[in-house]
Amino acid sequence: MGEIAIRQAILHGIVAAGFVEALLRTWKMGCADARIRFWMLALAFPLLVAPLFLAALPLRSTDWFAGRWALFASARWNAVRLAGIGVDTLVFAVLVAAGLALFLRDAVPLVVDAWRERRDDAGARVDDVADLGALVADLSHALRILPPAVTIVAADARVFFVRGLLNHRLVVSHAVLAHLDGPRLRAAVAHELAHVARRDPLAGWLLMAARLAMCWNPAVQLLARAIVQEMERRADQAAAALTAPEHVTEALRRLAAPAARTTRRSGMPLRTLTEHLDGAHIRARAAALLAPAARETSTPARLTLAGVGLGVLLFFVV
C-alpha cells in the first residue's frame, strides 16, 4: 500500500469517526444495535471507500484538486516546519505509531492467550457437565439458538468465553463456577450466549482482521474497539432481559474482582466477561444496564444520510 493510500485511510478514518460520534451524540442514539451500525459505517470509509476513491477518482490526487478544491489537504501542513520537519509528516508518523501501539496492545494478549490455551489443553478438563448443560440449553432455547457444547476447565483463573466461529463451545473454569451462584451464573451464561446469538465471535474476528489489515491506522483501531464495546453492551442488555440487570452487574463485579483476574483468556477478540474488566469499565457497563432503555430510532434513514454525507465530505478531504 502506497504512502498516499495510508495517509488517506488514516485521515478518512479520523474524520469519519469524529463525524459519526458527533451525529450519535447530536441524535442522542443510545441503542447498542444502532451505534454498532454507525461505527461499522465509519469503519467502512478508511477500509473500503478511501481505496475506492484513490483507484476510481485519480483526479483527487492531483495538486490542482488539493490546491483549489480540497476542503482539507493534509499536505498543506508540510509547509509549516517543526525542527525542520513538515508538520504533516510529523503528525503522520505519530499517528502510525499510535495505530501500531493500539493494535499491539490488543493483539499481543490475544496471541499469548491462544498460546496458553493450547498449552492448557493438555490439562484436566471435564466436558458437558449436566447442570451447566441444562442451564445453557434453557437459555439457548430462550435465545432461539442451538445450545453450544460446554467445556469446564480445571483452572484457578476465571475463564469464561465462547470459542468457535460457527460451532460454538462455551468454556468455563472451575473458578467461575465457584464464584457465581445460581442467578449470577445464569446472567453470565446468558451474556455469552447472547454473543453467540448475534454471531459476535465471527464479527469479532472480522474486526480483528480489519485491525490487522490496517494495523497502522489509529482510527480503525479505535473504531473496532468501539464496536466491540457496543457488542458487550448489547450482550449485557440481552442477558439482563433474560435474567435481571442487577444479576448481570453483580456477575460482572464478581468476575472483575482484583483477586479474580489472575489471567486473561479469550476465545475471540471480543471482551468476554472475564477479560479487560477494570473498575471504571464495570461501572460504565452497570450504569448502562441500569439506565432507562434507549429508544430505537429510525436507523436506516439516518444511516443513509450519514453515509451520503460522509461520502461527499471525504471526497474533498485529501
Next chain:
Amino acid sequence: MLMRFLAVSLGTVALLAALNLLPTCLGGEPRGVIRYPSLEAVEARYRVRLWAPAGRLAGEVRLSVGEPGWLAFALNGLAGGTLAPPVVCQTLAPATADVTPDVQVPETLVPGGELLQAREWTAADRRAQLRRVLLADGTLVHELWWREGGRHVMLRIHGDADRLVRLFNEIVRQVP
C-alpha cells in the same frame, strides 16, 4: 433530524476548512500553492524537464496549481550582499502565447509590482523580454522572460541586471 445532521455537517466542514487555512496563518503557503522538496520531485510527478542552473537550487520548489501551473524556486550562490536570492519561475504546461507584458507569474508565488520598462532582448537564439519592475515594498528588480521548450521561463533578480545574463546562460546551457 435533518437540522441536526446539517449542523454536524456544517460544523465538520467549518472545522476542516479552518484546519486547511491554518498553515497559511502559521507562515505556510497560501491556498493553491503546493511545496515540493526538489526539482526532481516535480519532474517525476509531472513528467516534465525543468530548466534550472545545475546545483543552485536553494530550498523548496513552490507550485501554484491551475493552468498553466507556475512553479518558482530560489537560487543560491548568486545573491549579492544582503540582496534576496534570484528566483526562477516557469510554467509546467506549454504556453501558447508569446511573452507579452500581460503574462504574469501568480502573486502567490512572487510579489507583483509596477512594470517600469520592458524591452526586447536576444541571446543564444532566443527572443527574450527584459523588464524593470518596482515592487510594492520599493525594491527594484530585473526580470528576464523567454520561452524554453514551449514553456514560459522568468528570471527575477534583485539589483544588477548583469547577473541576470550570467544566470540566463547557465540555464540555457542545460537545454539539450
